[in-house]
Amino acid sequence: MDRYAVIGHPITHSLSPQIHTLFAAQTTQSLTYEGIELPLTSFETRLWQLIKEGYLGFNVTMPFKGDAFDFVDELTERAKRARAVNTIKILADGRTIGDTTDGVGLLNDLQQHLKWTLEDTHILMLGAGGAVRGVLEPLIEANPASLTLANRTLEKAEELADDFPEITPCSFAELSGRFDLIINGTSASLSGMLPPIPESLINPGVKCYDMMYSAEPTAFLKWATSLGAVDLSDGLGMLVGQAAESFNYWRGVSPEVQPVIDELRQRLTIAT
Template identity: 45%
Template sequence: MKQVTKLGVMGNPIGHSLSPEIHLMFAKQFGDEISYDKVEIPLGEFESAIGEMIDEGYHGLNVTIPFKLDAFRCSTKCSSQARQSRAVNTLTFQNNKILGENTDGTGFIRDLEERLKFFVEHKKILILGAGGGVRGILPALMERMPKSVTVANRSVARAQELCDEFGIQSILYDETGSESYDLIVNATPTSLQNKAPLVSPFAFDGCELAYDLVYAAKPTPFMELAKQGGARHASDGLGMLVEQAADSYEIWMGHRPGTQDVYAKLRETLDKSAK
């Protein structure tokens, strides 16, 4: 009998997560024996929870909102992508070490380029929010040489910190309607609260793609606002979720699963649940 590899995802909230379904479909492609749990961690208790997960025999964990910065701080060794991001979404427990990786950026870019056929080079980009999710995607975005990247956030200090690190611009939400952008990314948690971010609808005039890092059965409030504002295309983050998960799975198991059929099955399931 094969040994079962114990995996999971940590977050708060976590009930909505499709990660268990995704990773079990990945495992089926290779005949891998895994378990994959959803673990909701109380705010402020991430570090102690990690110790408990190690004691319980977990090999690896995905980390989601709002713990990606905590995961970076807890890691004893980080990949270059995670060090650049200062945020971690994939943990591996190995030889008494906590290895931190960030697959958000590569997953995001792969979804943009392969599924949506959108290429970042020479494009103007607006990102809403300045948290761990933004840190995860910025290094990969900057590698693609966009024309400009602007961050809008309620906290000027937090946005300015990102700007100083990555050499980008920051604005307030009430300034978002003054320019047009090719790509607008919602990296705030507003869609989880069924709300739209405070971006001006005029920002979407001429926008080629509006992308919400959150995924849902129905178009998110951000996607609805984007279409009303004139965005040519709007997408949720389901494709990014699947692609970053495949990268995590490869880190843990040593082989990268196919993602096209997994995405299609999940989208079909979400579409049915919306009816």
């Protein structure tokens, strides 16, 4: 059977093995998919070992998306602009191609699953890390009226604006105004924390999306709910959507996303 894996550090929390196992069953593809934790200091050496063992592709999660970008022989156009790789494909001749599917996963979740309109809307993105970098180009291509990127450190937001001049950078302290959609791309939810943004940004009409996910609403979504927001979602749909894009990149088959989202949501609920 063909072998695939998600690589990261740590990796025990990853739902990717469950997702791709469900995709394989749904599409009758003969493959195995596992989670492999790589040492922080020997990414390239360990990855070459896995390729020699016969793995045909990898998903890449924290903290190795930048390492994967440097590792591969070729890059897709969207990976070049994002300067990050979350999907690696091994060709028959041994060459490696890097892609980024996070942006597709986010856009599909927002537009197809949630049915949220992005065109001509005012979007606020929170955070300037690798997860955010990978989704900016698809968000820009959705043609919003404006895309503001706020970060604790203004310099990091400005660095992204250098690569993506369509965005408006600012610090959290400078935030003001009214937005139609706020996307939390910070890692604050992983530790139950909140990005330091003013309560005035939250109103009953604003849509709030957290790129993190959990069985219970994230701290950001709980906070937004307490301030009157009613259209909210975590990032589980994004996770499954980016995985589906990776699966199709490797196998040439597009799995159905919604049944897998529903199955995982049920499993998360049962686990709690």
